[in-house]
Amino acid sequence: MRPVPRRRLLAGLLLSPVLTTGCFASGGEASEEDAADGSRLRVALAFPPAENLSPYGADATLLSRLGVTEGLTELDANGSTAPALAQSWTRENDRTWLFTLREATFQDGTAVTPAAVAAALTHATEAKPVPAALAGVTLKAAEADGSRVRVTTGDADPALPLRLSSPGLAILSPKAYGSGESGGGGGGGGGKGRRPDPTGTATGPFELTKLSGTTAATLDRYDDYWGGRAQASGIDARFISDGTARTNALRTGQVDIAEAVPISQAAALDEGTRHETATTRTTSLLLNTKKGPFKDPALRSAARGAVDTSVFAKDVYEGYADPGAGVFGPAVTWAADKRVKPAGRAGAAEPDGTSVTVATYDNRPELPEVAQVLGQQLEKAGFRVELEVREYSRLESDALAGKFDAFVAARNTLLDTGDPVSVLASDYTCDGGYNLSLLCDQEVDGAVAEAEGLSDSAKRQQAVMDAEAAILGTDAVVPLVHQQIITGVRASVQGVVFDPYERTLIDTGTRR
Template sequence: MRSPRPRLMAGLLLVPLLSGCFSTSGDDSSSDSSGSGKGGRLRVALAFPPAENYSPYGQDAFDLSRLGVTEGLTRLDANGTAVPALAQSWSSDKSGKAWVFTLRDAKFQDGTDVTAEAVASALTRAAEADPAPSAVSGVKLTAKAVGAGRVEVSTAEADPVLPLRLSNPSLAVFSSKAYGQDGKVNPVGTATGPFALTRITGSTTAALDRFDDYWGGRAQASGIDAKFVSDGTARANALRTRDVDFAEAIPVAQVSTLDQGTVHEVNTARNTSLYLNTRTGVFKDARLRAAAREAIDTTAIAKGVYEGYAEPAQGLYGPALTWAAGKRTEPTARAKAADPKGRTITVATYNDRPELPEAAQVLQQQLKKAGFTVKLEVRAYARLESDLLAGKFDASVASRNMMLDTGDPVTVLAGDFGCGGSYNLSLLCDKNVDGLITAAQTESDPAERQNAAMRAEAAILGTDAVIPLVHLKVVTGVGTSVKGALLDPYERDFVGTGTRL
C-alpha cells in the first residue's frame, strides 16, 4: 500500500531511472552436478569477500542483501521507486521532516517478532555508526516507536526521498540479539530475509538455510552455499565446471569461454572512474589533476579493456539513466593543465573486478606519456578499502554503481563527493560542490531533483577530483539449471524466494 499523501510521495517517483527491469533467468533443464533438484541448495560465487566482518554498515551489507539475508523498511523496484518491504505503508507530516512507517507482521530469524521498538533501535544504531552508512551520510536521522507496529523516522531537514534512503542494505533491520556491547552486529540468524546465515568461515565461505517463517513466503531453495572468490577467472571456471550455480561479475575476457546460455548481461548505472586525491600529494594541485584528465583516452579503455561491455563515459550518470543525457552541461572554470615534470604518483586498484588492473595499466601508460611517473598498487578490495578511504594513494581506479546506495541521483553525490561523505575516495571538500549538493537534496519534484543533480555533477567534474572512464554492463553467470535468477540493475539482489534449481 502506498502512502496516502501522493503530493509528498511525488518526490520518490524518480522514474524511469533505469531502462529495462529486473530479469529472471533459467529454463526447465534438469539439475546439474549438485544433484539438488527442486528445493535444493544454491551454490553461488560472489566477487567481494567481506571486508568488515559482515558489518551491515559498510560494503559488506550488499553481500548480505544479495544473499537474501537482510532487508529494510523499503526496497527499490526496477524503476528506482521505493516500495514496501518490512513497512507496508508510510506517510510524512506537512514539514517533510517526520515520516511514519506502518510495519507488516514479520518475524526475525531468531523467532522473535519484528516490533516498532526493534526497528527503531536498529535504525538508531545504524544512524550512530562510525563511519555512517553512505545512505545517511550528512543526514541527522532519528527513529522511535509511536504505537504498535508504527515507527516514526525523522530528519533534521525535510527529506523527500527518505523512503528511498531506507532501502539501502546498510539500514537493514536486525533483532536485539544481533547487537553486542562492543558495538558490533552479528547477522547470523538475526535478520529478516528469506535466507538465514548459519555458518561463516572467515571471509571465504558462508552457509545459509531457508527461513521458513519469512513474511514474503517460503523460499523454493532450501539454502545457499556461498563462496567469496576475488579472482574473476576462478569464478568463471567454477561456473563452467558446474561447481557453482551462479557467478557474480564475470570478467569480459572470460565471457567467450562460457556456454552462451549461461551468460546474462544487464545495463547498470555502474562506472569505472579514476579518483584523484585532492587532499594530499601530487593531485592536491588542481592543475596536475587537469593534466591527468587531458592525458586520458577513455575510448582506448572501453575498447581495449572492456571489449564492448562498456562505452566511454560522458559523466557520472551513464546511458542506463535515460534522463541524464538531455540534462548534462559541460563543466566550467576548470584549472589549466600544468607540466607534471616527472612527478611520481601511486595509483591503486583492486583485482576483484579483473578489468580494473587492466584499466590501471592502460592509464599508467597514458599518464607516463603525459609526464607522470606512475606506480601501481593492486590488492583484493578487502585489503584495500581502508587505505583508499584514508587517502593513502594519489589516485585510485574504482568501479561504482551510482544508484547502488539509494536509487536517488543526489544521495550518492553527498556520500562520494561531499565534505562529510563516507565514501569520498577523492577526499574532495569544495564549498561550491557542497552547496549544490545541499540545494539538490531539498528538491522534491523528480525533474527538478534530476536537474539539480546534473548541476552538481558539472561542478564535481569541474574540480577534476574524479575522471569518469567508462559506463558498464555487468555480466552474471547463471547455470542453465537455474530458474528465477535475479538480474538486478541496482546490484542489490542476486537470489530470491523464487530462485531454484
C-alpha cells in the same frame, strides 16, 4: 494461500527463464529429500567480506544479494520505492514520516516491532563510519502508535523512503547489537558504533548460519519469511576474488551462479549461461585532492586531459561499456538531457615527471587492466606511475585514508539508496562516508545540499546534474566507462535476479 514473494517486484526482464535440471555438488543426481525440499544453491561471489559481514559498509550488499537482509523499503525494477518491511508510509511534514510495518519476524523468532526497527535505525546513525545512505543526514527513529515507526530528519528529506531502501540500512533484531531488549525510540544496547552481527538476526528469506572467514558462508532457508518460503533450501556461498577462478568454478560445475564474470572469460561460457545486464555502475579515476601531487588542481587537470575514455570502452571492456560521460551514465535515463558542462576548471600544469601511485583491486578483473592502460596514458602525458593492485578488502581502508595518489574504482551510483543525490553526498562532500578522492569543496557541498532539499522530481534531477558539473569541475574524478555486468548461471538454474542496481541476486524464486 501462499503469499507472493516480495522480490517478484523485479520479475519479468530481471528473471532468468525456466531451464532444465542439472548436476549437484557431489556430481550425482538430486536426492528424494532435495527434490521435495529444494536443493541448495552454490554461488561464487567476487568480494570477500571486508568487515565480518557488517551491514554498514561494503558488506551490506553481500547480505542483500544473498537474500539475508532487507530494509523498510526496496527498489522496484524502475528504481522507484516499493514496500518491504514497511507496507506503507505517509509524510507528516517536511521532516517527519510515518512507516507502517507489516507483520513479520526476525530469524531469531522475535517479532519485527516498531521499537526494534527504531533501535536498528538508531544504531545505523551511530555507526562509524556512517552508512553511505546517511552521509550528511541527521535521522532519528522512534516507536509510534500501533505498528508504526516515526522517522524524523534534521532537514527536509524528500527522498527518505528511497534512502531507507539502502542495503546499509537493513533492519536486524536487538540480538544483533548485543542487547536482549528492543528498547524504545532507538538507542538499544551494544554501544555506539558497534558492528552488529547478522547471523540469524535478519528478516530475509535466507538465514546466515556460518561465516568461514573471508572464504565461504553458509545460509539456510528461513521458513517463516513473511514473503513466502524460498524454493531453495539454502545457499553455499564462496568468495572467489579471482575472476578467472570464478568462471572456471561455474564451467566445471562447482558452483551454480558466478557473479562478475570477466569480459575476457565471457566467450568461454555458452550463450545460455552468460547473462549481460546494463547497470548504473561507473568506473572512474579518483584523484586524492587532500595530499600528494593531485592536491594541485593543475595536476588534476593534466591527468584528466591525459585520459582517452574511448580506449577503455572499446578495448578493455570489449563493447560491454560506454565511454565515461559523467558520474551518471546512460542507465540513468534522464541524465544526458540535463547534463551541464563543468566550469571553472584549472589550467593544466606540466607533469614534468611527477611520481604518482595509482591503486585498484582485482575483484573486478577488468580494473587492473584499466589501471595499466591508464598508467600508460598518464606516463605518455609526463607522469611517472606506480601501480598497486590488491584484493578489495585489503585496500579499502587505505584508500579511504588517502594513502594513494589515485584510485580506480567501479561504483554503482544508485546502489546505496537509489537516490542520485545520496551518492554525491557520500562520495564527494566534506562529510561523505565514501569519499575516495577526499574532496572538500564548498561549492560542491552547496550544490549537493540544494539538490537534497528539492522534492519536485524534475527540479531535483536538474539540481543533481548541476552538482555533478560542480564535482567534475574540480577534476577530483574522471569518469572512464559506464559498465554492463556479466553473470554466469548454469542451465539447471532458474529465477536468478539480474538487477541493474546490483542489490539482489538470489530471491525466493531462485532454484535449481
